[in-house]
Every structure is written in C-alpha cells, then in structure tokens.
Amino acid sequence: MKKGNVLFLGNSGVGKTTLINSILGTDAATGIGVSGTTKETKTYENDEVPFRIIDTMGFEPVKFMQPNKAIDGVKKWSKEAALDNNEDTNIDLICLCVDGTSSKLFSKTIDDFLKSISLWKTVPIIVVITKSYSLPDREENVKMVEKAFEGKKREVRGIYPVVAASYVIRDDYAVEPQGIEELVVAINSLLPEGIKAATSDIEKYKLDRKRFLAQSTVFGATGIGVAVGLAPIPFADAALLVPTETLEINGISRIYEVKNDDRYKTLLNQMIEVGTVSLVAKTIISALKAIPGVNIAASILNGVIAGVIVAAIGEGSIYVFEQIYLGNKTVEDIDWVTKVLEGKLSNELVKKVSAIVDSLPENATKKDILEAISKLFKK
Ligand SMILES: Nc1nc2c(ncn2[C@@H]2O[C@H](COP(=O)(O)OP(=O)(O)OP(=O)(O)O)[C@@H](O)[C@H]2O)c(=O)[nH]1
Numbered sequence: 370m371k372k373g374n375v376l377f378l379g380n381s382g383v384g385k386t387t388l389i390n391s392i393l394g395t396d397a398a399t400g401i402g403v404s405g406t407t408k409e410t411k412t413y414e415n416d417e418v419p420f421r422i423i424d425t426m427g428f429e430p431v432k433f434m435q436p437n438k439a440i441d442g443v444k445k446w447s448k449e450a451a452l453d454n455n456e457d458t459n460i461d462l463i464c465l466c467v468d469g470t471s472s473k474l475f476s477k478t479i480d481d482f483l484k485s486i487s488l489w490k491t492v493p494i495i496v497v498i499t500k501s502y503s504l505p506d507r508e509e510n511v512k513m514v515e516k517a518f519e520g521k522k523r524e525v526r527g528i529y530p531v532v533a534a535s536y537v538i539r540d541d542y543a544v545e546p547q548g549i550e551e552l553v554v555a556i557n558s559l560l561p562e563g564i565k566a567a568t569s570d571i572e573k574y575k576l577d578r579k580r581f582l583a584q585s586t587v588f589g590a591t592g593i594g595v596a597v598g599l600a601p602i603p604f605a606d607a608a609l610l611v612p613t614e615t616l617e618i619n620g621i622s623r624i625y626e627v628k629n630d631d632r633y634k635t636l637l638n639q640m641i642e643v644g645t646v647s648l649v650a651k652t653i654i655s656a657l658k659a660i661p662g663v664n665i666a667a668s669i670l671n672g673v674i675a676g677v678i679v680a681a682i683g684e685g686s687i688y689v690f691e692q693i694y695l696g697n698k699t700v701e702d703i704d705w706v707t708k709v710l711e712g713k714l715s716n717e718l719v720k721k722v723s724a725i726v727d728s729l730p731e732n733a734t735k736k737d738i739l740e741a742i743s744k745l746f747k748k
C-alpha cells in the first residue's frame with residue numbers, strides 16, 4: 370500500500386521523537402524522562418495509519434551559506450531510500466514542532482523554518498505545539514503561532530497543541546496525553562487523495578491509541594503512587610492513594626471521552642472506594658504487607674504496594690472505560706465496574722508483588738520500583 374510521507378521538524382528537545390512514539394507506538398522514542406537526541410534521519414510507520422513519519426535531527430537556524438543538518442538529512446534519506454527500494458520519497462506534509470513551554474521563541478523559529486523548507490514549495494504545513502501542559506498557555510500559544518504566520522508566503526493549515534506522554538507536574542499531579550488523535554485525523558485529512566485512510570480505519574486507530582495513551586497515564590500515576598508509598602509517613606491504609614487514583618481515573622476517563630457529569634462522578638467515587646478503603650483493598654494490602662522473606666526496607670515495600678495498587682486500578686479502569694467507549698457498558702453499570710476493579714485486587718497481585726520484591730536491590734530507588742512494576746504489568 371502506498372503511504373504518505375510526513376516530515377517532522379523542530380528544535381532539538383521540543384519532543385519530536387516522543388510525539389512520534391505517541392502517534393505510532395513504535396518505541397521510536399527514548400522513553401519518558403530519558404533524553405536521547407536523534408542523531409540521524411529515521412522513518413517510522415505502523416500498519417494502522419497511511420503515512421510514515423520522518424524524524425529529523427534537531428533543527429538549527431539557517432546561517433548564511435551554511436546547510437541545515439535536519440534538511441540535509443532529509444535530502445540524504447530521500448536519495449538513499451529512492452536508490453534502495455524505490456520507496457516513494459515525496460514529502461506530503463510538513464509538521465513543525467514548537468515547544469509550548471518556551472513560547473516566546475515561536476516567531477523566530479517559524480521564520481527560520483520557512484526559510485529552510487523552501488525546497489518543498491507546495492507541501493502543506495501544520496504546526497504542532499508540543500508539551501502543551503497548561504491550558505491558559507495553550508490558547509496564547511495558538512494565537513502566537515497564528516501571528517507568526519501573518520503576512521508570510523506560506524499558510525499554516527492547522528495548529529495542534531499536544532501532550533505526547535503523561536507529564537508529572539508535582540508529586541501528586543500529572544497531565545494525561547492530549548491532542549494525539551486530533552493530530553492524526555488532521556494529518557490524514559491533508560494527505561493526497563488515494564493515500565488518505567477511510568474514517569472507519571481511523572476509528573480503529575483511535576481505539577488502539579486510546580489504550581496506549583491510557584497506559585501512559587497509568588504509568589505516570591503509578592510513579593506518583595510509588596512516591597506516596599515511599600514518603601516517610603506510615604502507609605497505614607490506602608486512603609492516602611485517593612488523590613492519585615482520582616487523578617488516574619479522571620485522566621483515563623477523559624482519554625475515553627466520558628462526559629464529566631453527575632453519573633460519572635458517582636461512578637468515580639465508587640471506583641476510588643474500591644481502590645482505597647474498601648474491604649477488598651484493605652484485605653489485599655494486609656496480604657501484601659505480610660509477604661514472607663522480604664529483605665527490603667519497609668518504606669520500599671510500601672512504595673511497591675502503593676504503586677502496584679495504582680497500576681492495578683489503572684489497568685481495570687482502562688478496561689472499564691474502553692467498554693463504555695465502545696457502547697458495551699454504561700457509566701451506570703456500577704456493579705459491573707466494582708467487580709472488574711475488585712478482580713484486579715485479587716491474589717494475583719500478591720504474586721506480582723512477591724516477584725517485584727525479589728527482583729529489587731535493598732536500596733531500590735523510586736525509578737527501580739517503577740521500572741519493576743511496569744515490566745510486570747506489561748503483557
Ligand atoms: N512527560 C513528557 N515529556 C516529554 C513530552 N514531550 C517531550 N518530552 C521530553 O522532552 C525531552 C526531549 O524529547 P525528544 O522527543 O527527545 O525531543 P526531540 O525533539 O526528538 O529532540 P532531538 O532529537 O534532540 O531533536 C525528553 O526527555 C522527553 O521525554 C511530553 O509530552 N510529556
């Protein structure tokens with residue numbers, strides 16, 4: 370099948386590779402919080418969307434008579450791909466990524482960018498505002514990009530703020546991924562006729578993406594859970610996890626487009642009760658604390674337990690909201706939801722925690738714990 374080519378450009382560190390990973394699930398990226406500068410032009414694709422993405426090196430301003438490494442890399446890729454396998458290397462869409470946390474630089478970045486892409490005169494351009502964590506900034510940023518394009522020869526076909534991966538703002542607060550599906554729908558709509566995917570195919574893509582993004586949300590919340598457990602206060606009961614689970618469940622429900630109405634709030638309260646102070650939660654916590662042969666500090670065990678509970682509730686919530694999104698269940702099926710979540714807090718968890726505890730060093734850090742938990746939860 371013929372695929373479109375979408376070129377991602379942007380300054381180093383704006384989050385191009387992270388975003389590509391979030392769009393395609395290709396593990397192109399370096400992983401959350403790990404910095405890994407892209408050193409060569411690389412393409413990524415999957416079976417679900419009708420385009421491949423060309424990831425480039427961090428963009429440099431064009432200096433007089435000096436080539437831009439990113440653009441040069443794309444030219445080189447284009448030549449080599451054409452020689453290798455006759456792949457179609459026409460660029461169909463250019464996507465400029467600007468960093469939403471450093472908005473003041475937009476105008477200059479966009480000027481430099483427009484100069485550098487003069488090679489592709491008729492290719493449509495969109496702008497993605499990466500790391501768009503703050504809603505008020507988001508509106509401002511969109512306006513600033515619009516303004517930066519005013520009076521320019523090239524027009525911007527759309528401006529898309531995104532959060533590519535769950536972003537932890539404070540120990541107890543995180544922003545879930547946002548704007549990815551909208552971006553993909555927009556990219557698809559700008560591809561040439563004959564390449565573009567049908568709406569029904571995009572729906573299938575969206576469902577898969579929601580799961581991926583929801584998992585990123587669970588990962589973020591689990592990290593918060595571990596921190597809560599590690600804190601030097603006695604982890605007496607899981608009531609301490611109410612804020613973390615609230616954050617997690619709300620984030621997942623937004624990804625699955627659940628309306629934030631009274632019916633949802635009732636469901637949310639029930640879900641949090643199951644995951645914190647219910648008899649089932651208390652029973653499992655006692656069982657976890659009593660795991661024999663533990664040679665790690667009590668605070669580390671508490672960190673593991675808290676993280677695992679948040680991860681388990683997250684896994685259950687993904688299933689719940691996916692069923693609601695698909696129309697198989699409603700937010701009023703509270704008994705069913707309760708059973709799903711209680712099922713996640715079963716003895717299976719004791720086995721999981723035992724395995725994690727065995728694999729951890731005595732002086733395990735928050736990062737070690739988080740890695741061990743996510744490995745165990747990944748199928
Ligand atoms: N939590 C979170 N971190 C992000 C997000 N986007 C980017 N980052 C982080 O920002 C850093 C840089 O991201 P990259 O994706 O490597 O940036 P890049 O544009 O590919 O950088 P170069 O390859 O150097 O051009 C990494 O530590 C990412 O984890 C996001 O949406 N959420």
Ligand SMILES: [Mg+2]
Pocket residue numbers: 385386387405406407424425
């Ligand atoms: Mg990169």
